[in-house]
Amino acid sequence: MENLQVNTPHLGTPFDNTYARELPGLCVPWQPRPAPQPHWLRFNEALARELGLDADRLASDEGLAIFAGQRVPQGAEPVAQAYSGHQFGGFSPRLGDGRALLLGEVLDQQGRRHDVAFKGSGATPFSRGGDGKAAVGPVLREYLISEAMHALGIPTTRTLAAVATGEVVRRQTPLPGAVLTRTAASHIRVGTFQYAATQGDSDTLERLLYYVIRRHDPELAEADPPALALLRAVMDRQASLVARWMGVGFIHGVMNTDNMTLSGETIDYGPCAFMEAHDPDTVFSSIDHQGRYAYGNQPGIAQWNLARLAEALLPLVHTDPDEAVALATAEINAYPALYERHWLAELRRKLGLTAQGADDAADLALAHDYLQLLTRWRVDHTLGFRGLSEVLRRSGGTPPTLTALFGDGAAALHPWLDRWTARLGLQGEPMQAVTERMDAVNPVVIPRNHRVEEALEAASEAGDLQPFERLLAVIQRPFDAAWVGSAWTEPAPPEQTACYQTFCGT
Numbered sequence: 241m242e243n244l245q246v247n248t249p250h251l252g253t254p255f256d257n258t259y260a261r262e263l264p265g266l267c268v269p270w271q272p273r274p275a276p277q278p279h280w281l282r283f284n285e286a287l288a289r290e291l292g293l294d295a296d297r298l299a300s301d302e303g304l305a306i307f308a309g310q311r312v313p314q315g316a317e318p319v320a321q322a323y324s325g326h327q328f329g330g331f332s333p334r335l336g337d338g339r340a341l342l343l344g345e346v347l348d349q350q351g352r353r354h355d356v357a358f359k360g361s362g363a364t365p366f367s368r369g370g371d372g373k374a375a376v377g378p379v380l381r382e383y384l385i386s387e388a389m390h391a392l393g394i395p396t397t398r399t400l401a402a403v404a405t406g407e408v409v410r411r412q413t414p415l416p417g418a419v420l421t422r423t424a425a426s427h428i429r430v431g432t433f434q435y436a437a438t439q440g441d442s443d444t445l446e447r448l449l450y451y452v453i454r455r456h457d458p459e460l461a462e463a464d465p466p467a468l469a470l471l472r473a474v475m476d477r478q479a480s481l482v483a484r485w486m487g488v489g490f491i492h493g494v495m496n497t498d499n500m501t502l503s504g505e506t507i508d509y510g511p512c513a514f515m516e517a518h519d520p521d522t523v524f525s526s527i528d529h530q531g532r533y534a535y536g537n538q539p540g541i542a543q544w545n546l547a548r549l550a551e552a553l554l555p556l557v558h559t560d561p562d563e564a565v566a567l568a569t570a571e572i573n574a575y576p577a578l579y580e581r582h583w584l585a586e587l588r589r590k591l592g593l594t595a596q597g598a599d600d601a602a603d604l605a606l607a608h609d610y611l612q613l614l615t616r617w618r619v620d621h622t623l624g625f626r627g628l629s630e631v632l633r634r635s636g637g638t639p640p641t642l643t644a645l646f647g648d649g650a651a652a653l654h655p656w657l658d659r660w661t662a663r664l665g666l667q668g669e670p671m672q673a674v675t676e677r678m679d680a681v682n683p684v685v686i687p688r689n690h691r692v693e694e695a696l697e698a699a700s701e702a703g704d705l706q707p708f709e710r711l712l713a714v715i716q717r718p719f720d721a722a723w724v725g726s727a728w729t730e731p732a733p734p735e736q737t738a739c740y741q742t743f744c745g746t
Contacts, residue, residue: 253291253292253347255314255315255346256315256344257315257319257344257345258345258353259428262447263444263447263448265322266321266432266436266444266448267320269318269319270320271341272309272419273361273372274310275404275406276406277407278310278404278405279406281383281418281705282402282709284383284387287399291354291423292348293346298401307401308405309419312343313343313344316344320341321432322334322337322432323434323435324435325429325431325497325498326545326548328496328527328528335435336435338363338366339362339371339374340358340359340360341357342427352425355423355424356400356422358422359422360374360419361419373405373407374409374419376415376416377415379402380695381509382422383399386398387715388715388718392484394488397422397506401421402418402421403418404416424503424507426501428501429499429500430497430552431497431500432448433448433502433552433553442556445555449466449470452502456473457473467557468557474504475546475575478545478546479539479542479578479581483539483582483586486538487586488622489535491512491523491534492506492538493513493523493533494512495533497545497548500542500545511527516731517619518621520537521534521536550569550571551568553568584600584604589681590682591678592629592678593663609659610656610660613646613653617649617652622684629674638653681719682719684729685714685715685720685726685729688730692711694707695708
């Protein structure tokens with residue numbers, strides 16, 4: 241079936257194509273492969289309205305045809321983006337969108353620009369022998385986890401639609417196929433700059449730099465040099481993002497440089513998962529055999545990836561290569577202190593601490609001592625933090641639920657609680673205000689791995705979307721006290737957690 245143009249001027253807001261127009265050397269015009277027998281998995285009506293799209297039209301058969309690749313919206317100019325990437329430390333000079341297509345860009349109601357892209361829409365020139373398709377399970381995983389991250393207030397790409405294609409995707413076993421439509425502030429990655437740098441075309445690299453600045457950091461246009469200013473801005477966004485991941489126990493699983501955005505959004509929800517028992521060495525990804533991307537390694541990996549961005553930017557940092565290296569190295573070396581500031585801010589939020597007049601080193605030590613207790617007694621990360629506000633509600637008495645979480649370690653917990661409540665007392669504010677603040681940042685529920693797998697298995701094997709819908713409704717309200725004590729908060733059985741693995745979905 242040929243791709244057809246929709247016979248309407250736009251779907252609530254016109255498409256633009258600044259990336260394709262301004263950076264033709266970093267993309268290839270391409271068309272999606274039409275799905276033969278599409279049907280809806282889910283349409284994100286709320287996101288559509290945020291983007292200023294015609295949600296009613298998109299929820300119809302007309303929208304289904306668009307999200308299935310059967311019709312390309314008027315004004316859209318689909319392209320497969322080119323980028324490189326360090327994958328588990330090894331450099332691949334030519335990766336690119338092997339199963340994705342950037343349809344174009346839309347402006348939301350606040351005038352902010354968003355990419356609209358397919359994932360699983362068929363092979364492209366970057367597919368490297370793959371079929372470019374996706375399966376129902378990985379598509380719905382991305383929908384669930386990205387919406388959970390959004391509800392948690394963590395910057396993320398989002399899912400506008402998930403559509404079953406009506407065809408079989410052949411992996412280790414035959415699976416039902418699907419296409420995901422993803423939105424993002426942009427899909428520009430560290431790997432995009434790496435690709436531009438490897439082409440040896442300084443003009444393309446410079447055009448990419450100024451494109452990113454215009455799109456994400458227009459205030460940096462007059463900086464001297466702008467490349468170094470952009471590096472600082474990206475470092476700050478990534479330090480903040482990873483600190484937020486660590487705060488909720490999120491493990492990305494594949495922190496390759498092609499999966500680190502310049503916008504500071506979480507991207508690629510393949511082998512990701514949320515940690516249950518707190519353990520810095522936690523790894524879920526089936527392909528991370530050495531634990532490179534373990535929970536506790538994520539801050540350091542972010543610095544490593546940012547160093548690769550700095551390398552790509554060197555020709556634009558200074559005309560003297562040695563001076564460029566010195567300037568960029570100084571910025572990268574400042575990252576640990578930058579991250580620690582964001583991490584301390586995150587920990588203070590989770591512990592109800594304010595920064596005014598506080599001792600940073602003492603607060604960091606207090607927080608890290610609690611993390612060590614969680615690790616020592618294998619306490620559930622989410623429940624361990626959420627349970628602290630209940631301590632304050634009981635005027636310092638340890639609630640039975642928190643005591644039960646620590647088990648034999650309950651006695652070791654009490655001295656720390658005394659230190660923590662004493663520190664809170666120095667703030668001179670009502671404990672009710674502290675608990676309300678803590679409950680607004682410490683979730684009751686996360687997408688627990690066994691719940692996610694139950695939902696995906698039902699959708700993929702039986703075509704039953706009800707478990708998916710129920711879980712989605714829960715994780716979209718992560719701080720709601722209505723979930724306290726419910727089955728949604730229960731960790732997976734230990735025997736399941738011990739062998740749990742996630743996969744890339746490619």
